[in-house]
Amino acid sequence: MTVDPLAATCPVPLAENERVLLGHGSGGQLMAELLTEVIIPAFDVPGPLEDAAVLDAAGTELVFSTDSFVVSPRFFPGGDIGSLAVHGTVNDVAMRGARPIALSLAYVLEEGLPLAELRAVTESVAIAARAAGVPVVTGDTKVVGRGAADGLYLTTTGVGLRLPGARPSAAAGKPGDxxxxxxxxxxxxxxxxxxxxxxxxxxxxxxxxxxxxxxxxxxxxxxxxxxxxxxxxxxxxxxxxxxxxxxxxxxxxxxxxxxxxxxxxxxxxxxxxxxxxxxxxxxxxxxxxxxxxxxxxxxxxxxxxxxxxxxxxxxxxxxxxxxxxxxxxxxxxxxxxxxxxxxxxxxxx
Amino acid sequence: MTVDPLAATCPVPLAENERVLLGHGSGGQLMAELLTEVIIPAFDVPGPLEDAAVLDAAGTELVFSTDSFVVSPRFFPGGDIGSLAVHGTVNDVAMRGARPIALSLAYVLEEGLPLAELRAVTESVAIAARAAGVPVVTGDTKVVGRGAADGLYLTTTGVGLRLPGARPSAAAGKPGDxxxxxxxxxxxxxxxxxxxxxxxxxxxxxxxxxxxxxxxxxxxxxxxxxxxxxxxxxxxxxxxxxxxxxxxxxxxxxxxxxxxxxxxxxxxxxxxxxxxxxxxxxxxxxxxxxxxxxxxxxxxxxxxxxxxxxxxxxxxxxxxxxxxxxxxxxxxxxxxxxxxxxxxxxxxx
Structure with missing residues (x-):
């Protein structure tokens, strides 16, 4: 089947013969459908979709969140894919009322990417992480052939500690707030x-x-x-x-x-x-x-x-x-x- | 500059005008050079490169590891990119002597990927995670245009708790072992x-x-x-x-x-x-x-x-x-x- 590009702008039911549309990454209704119909049912997800999960780790409340970054172009006024990857994950951890304590960083690199650009993005990650006070402590690097990625994608994952007294949740809004x-x-x-x-x-x-x-x-x-x-x-x-x-x-x-x-x-x-x-x-x-x-x-x-x-x-x-x-x-x-x-x-x- | 494909099979010095080679993802010497010359210097990495980092989280020893998965083909005898993403990250956490307690899962999807395939991979992640007893608790989904990824990449990140008495480290081998x-x-x-x-x-x-x-x-x-x-x-x-x-x-x-x-x-x-x-x-x-x-x-x-x-x-x-x-x-x-x-x-x- 071919996908009508216009289909990306109106909701479509998700049938087995259908395909991923750009709109499935929108943060809007199509994405919500993809999540609720394809991805979430496979997992035992308790409660609403949050920016980050809360875990019990031997009595310590951890907050855990991940995001892939595919922004195009990679450099834009006010930031780049590296600083964005740090800020995005720090913020998702923070939205559950936590202090982020560490980040991981995974690269998917396209063969042919100039090393100078990889250096610039990496330096930007490091500067943003240092400025935020949240160290990058572990990582991974994969390389795919020409044409198999658009230069460079990053995935950052953050771990944080719940702040004392913090309980924010997407489900906790109350009339009067x-x-x-x-x-x-x-x-x-x-x-x-x-x-x-x-x-x-x-x-x-x-x-x-x-x-x-x-x-x-x-x-x-x-x-x-x-x-x-x-x-x-x-x-x-x-x-x-x-x-x-x-x-x-x-x-x-x-x-x-x-x-x-x-x-x-x-x-x-x-x-x-x-x-x-x-x-x-x-x-x-x-x-x-x-x-x-x-x-x-x-x-x-x-x-x-x-x-x-x-x-x-x-x-x-x-x-x-x-x-x-x-x-x-x-x-x-x-x-x-x-x-x-x-x-x-x-x-x- | 163009890259001689043969260059991927012999070590090359990393100059500013050079580009990422497939060999930089090999797990071999070229990759070690990329890490030690381009990526590691940007961060304050203490000690040797390990499969996972150990963190102090309010007195609890956490182990934290991430991996992107770009395997081709996505389905192969004995597994697929979904089960591999679970096993790979569970194992990296385990290699620091930890019990994995949770995984995150980030997708980069190419526009046009059949939803049936996304479902199959997602189901495989879920089955592998359930079999391992390590739940997927948070995730992310990004979509890129046709030609900007090869179907589907996954990044899994794991958090684990150090087992009592465990101290394994790449740096801890001793003569006589x-x-x-x-x-x-x-x-x-x-x-x-x-x-x-x-x-x-x-x-x-x-x-x-x-x-x-x-x-x-x-x-x-x-x-x-x-x-x-x-x-x-x-x-x-x-x-x-x-x-x-x-x-x-x-x-x-x-x-x-x-x-x-x-x-x-x-x-x-x-x-x-x-x-x-x-x-x-x-x-x-x-x-x-x-x-x-x-x-x-x-x-x-x-x-x-x-x-x-x-x-x-x-x-x-x-x-x-x-x-x-x-x-x-x-x-x-x-x-x-x-x-x-x-x-x-x-x-x-």
Missing amino acids: VVLLSGPIGSHGTAVLTAREGLGFDTEIRSDSQPLHDLVAAMITVGGAAVHALRDPTRGGLASALNELAAASGVAVEIDEPGVPVPEPVAAICELLGLDPLHVANEGCLVALVAPEAADAVLAAMRARPEGAQALAIGRVLEGAPGRVTARTLVGSTRVVDMVIGEQLPRIC | VVLLSGPIGSHGTAVLTAREGLGFDTEIRSDSQPLHDLVAAMITVGGAAVHALRDPTRGGLASALNELAAASGVAVEIDEPGVPVPEPVAAICELLGLDPLHVANEGCLVALVAPEAADAVLAAMRARPEGAQALAIGRVLEGAPGRVTARTLVGSTRVVDMVIGEQLPRIC
């Missing part, structure tokens, strides 16, 4: 997009890629178990993150759309390309559902750190249709915020 | 080779791919800290494993070549293709350096388990040129056992 956002959205996805050859954009947008574990630690120190849920809105953007939290927690979420900060150049590119900033990937901000009595203190703690200097409350958790995310618009109406369906921006991370 | 081998060599590499299209081999060789953590636990229970070093001789085969142990421990190793078990069909294919069975990859056996006073008991414990039923002593650790591995041949002479240099069998794991 305040939705906090640590900073403006849309910079990562649009920075990668503008770095792609041939698009001819010339903007000052830089990826927001940065580690968020110190921000999370500051939030947990002040808020403890009142920090109900944390998620970094990467693939699929803020819309997917909120939909996933709402679905896993069985609650509704309402955000004030005009209050969601979108940098002006990001808004301009989204306008030009018909992208919804709520669907664009981020790599340096987080969204939190926090019990109302702790929200002000947690927000203050976020604002006291550079990664959270622009943090703000953007909405609230409601009783109501479980999994429903809505946005109050500038004119006072309400719209449903859906997950992106297929692939908006392939290979964004 | 007995070299124990858990079973016959060469089946994995030759099974994958014969599964490649167009080679037209018809043999009964099956990969030896299997988990070895229960075997390691049995060895540690009996031998404790007398089990000085453990390694699973994967890429680069038994020759690379012994060279790495000898170099890391600063000792010489001598093996009795006629005593190294090579199944007859494996020997026949190696003879035909000019391969040295000592260089062929394994995925279900291990080599151990064990203090002489404990060697008999450890060997008996190995033989009491199915994975070690054919275990035997194949040599000894000597004072002498650090890193030198020699083999006493059938006619009583001695030859140097070198690491494979470049790529003997690409994409074997």
